[in-house]
Amino acid sequence: MNKGWKVVNSGIFIAALIGIFVLIVLISGKAPWRWDWTQTGVNRLSDQTKETLKGLKETVRVYAFTDGSDTGRQVEQLLRAYQKETDKLDVRLVDPVKEPSLAEKYQVQEYNTVVFVKGEKEEVVSPWDLVVPGATQASYGFRGEEQFTQAIRNLTASRKPVIYLLQGHGEVSGSEAAALRSYLTGEGNQVKELNLIRETRVPKDADVLVIAGPTSDLTDQETKMINQYLDGGGKVLVALSPEKGMTKWKNLSSLLKELGIRAAGDLVVDPERAYFGDPLTPVPQYAGHDITSELMERDMVTVLPRATSLMPVKGSEENLEKLLETSREAFGETSWAAKDAKVERGEEDRAGPLTLAYAVTAKEGEGKEEDASAPRAVVIGSSAMFAGNAFSLQGNRDFILNAVGWLQGDEAKVTIRPVERPLRQTYVPAGEALTIFLGTVVLLPVIFLVTGGVIWWRRRRA
Known part of the structure; x- marks a missing residue:
């Protein structure tokens, strides 16, 4: 009876740990809190962007034709950060395949195109404007904030x-x-x-x-x-x-x-x-x-x-x-x-x-x-x-x-402007990819299973 309760308690404890871990992951992914400890503020909105957003007097509609790529996720995350600074930004994420008429209206032909609209005026930020080559091979800089903020400024400027x-x-x-x-x-x-x-x-x-x-x-x-x-x-x-x-x-x-x-x-x-x-x-x-x-x-x-x-x-x-x-x-x-x-x-x-x-x-x-x-x-x-x-x-x-x-x-x-955010991509050769797969997906679980089995066998014989 005691052994049975121990098994039940252990199961409950393990399930609770897994549940807490899953909950933390879910909350951290959706929580609005962000901390930026970098000197240049690479992970926070620039002063120029905040001033531009606070100065909005009329609603600006934003259509983001994103996909699931790294660039697309950066676009969505950035637009959510913009919305936290103002209620004058109406953001809509659009799938051009499901809404071809909207894509045709704004002549969108590429994923990750973002269209800003105010009245009869519109500004289009193409995906080619969002990413620039970095200083090292296979590195890129994300210039979304610079491009988005300027698009809004262009819509609101008289000349x-x-x-x-x-x-x-x-x-x-x-x-x-x-x-x-x-x-x-x-x-x-x-x-x-x-x-x-x-x-x-x-x-x-x-x-x-x-x-x-x-x-x-x-x-x-x-x-x-x-x-x-x-x-x-x-x-x-x-x-x-x-x-x-x-x-x-x-x-x-x-x-x-x-x-x-x-x-x-x-x-x-x-x-x-x-x-x-x-x-x-x-x-x-x-x-x-x-x-x-x-x-x-x-x-x-x-x-x-x-x-x-x-x-x-x-x-x-x-x-x-x-x-x-x-x-x-x-x-x-x-x-x-x-x-x-x-x-x-x-x-x-x-x-x-x-x-x-x-x-x-x-x-x-x-x-x-x-x-x-x-x-x-x-x-x-x-x-x-x-x-x-x-x-x-x-x-x-x-x-x-x-x-x-x-x-x-x-x-x-007269301010500090947006900083290019790193958009890192890594090329892994096929041989190295296989090594990583075998090491993480096969070898590590086998080591844990063998170690657990040995401990269980010794405790059973004791």
Whole structure:
């Protein structure tokens, strides 16, 4: 009788354990609680997304044509996270096979296409926009949050701001500017190239003019047009890396002087705050400003390859705000372009700390044209950070896009943007797959059965 009760109790105990385990699994899969301990917040919605969702005043309908793939599950999980932030998002998961008429209405031909609809306007996010190749083989990044948030912003925006990238002087362009153009467009802007040689003025629809990395001077007429643009309340972003003879560029120097800044033309060396120990790639400290505040909170650094230092023109300090500054151990190498140049501190070199970026704010009414808004500018002592892979180094992207957003006066664009989420796929060769199968499905259960059988046999004989 006692043995019988022991068997019953053991059975009840085992069944209870299994039941508790199943319950935990079910709850964990459906529970709304999520914790993200990553520094960059890869597993939580970005501040930009939350602000966009909270700003919704009308309902946006979302049709997600998902399948059971990893991408499809990421899409569904992300949309559920969006719904927790607002009640203005009506999400519907659609099987295009069961509802072909809806798929046809929005011309959906691929699984994991997501359609956002507000009134008569619609934005379509294709599956190709959701996934980008990762840095390593067989790795992918999921850009769903970036794409979804921008789709919602496009639906609610009254117009798309226009950003012009100045060309004609060796500025960052082509494939080097691909990431810059992509993210500026992703922020809801129209991005156009501008060669002032073919113009009579900076176009009237220019919200921001970007001058990133000229390797030669502007012409007299170009400088006059840009100054007129600023007089009318224009917004300019200038980025410079050291170039041979740049201190003798009279027109660019004149333009910077109008902004209250002088470029030293030196090569900044910072042995204390350097990117992976490279003193020619400073990692400057932030100064408090709207552009930098959230980057400071998240401890996301900016990296400035091939930087030159900036100085205020006497009497202009009132309109300037520092954004980036080197350590005290830094110095500006003034003879870097000489044939026998050595990168080492000399008497003629500029002593740190050195300023690498300024925000320029004119007082209201200082635009020289009647009824003009106050001009604004951001001047950065590195154009290399705009090009290629450097654009995506930690805080560089957000710093540059925040600068553009600040120039536009759009607080929602001065923030931390969505981070690409890893979407990992692993290829397992057939031989290794068979080994894993035999080890986990066959060998382990056999070991447990044999071990249990031995223990049972010994206890029975005892």
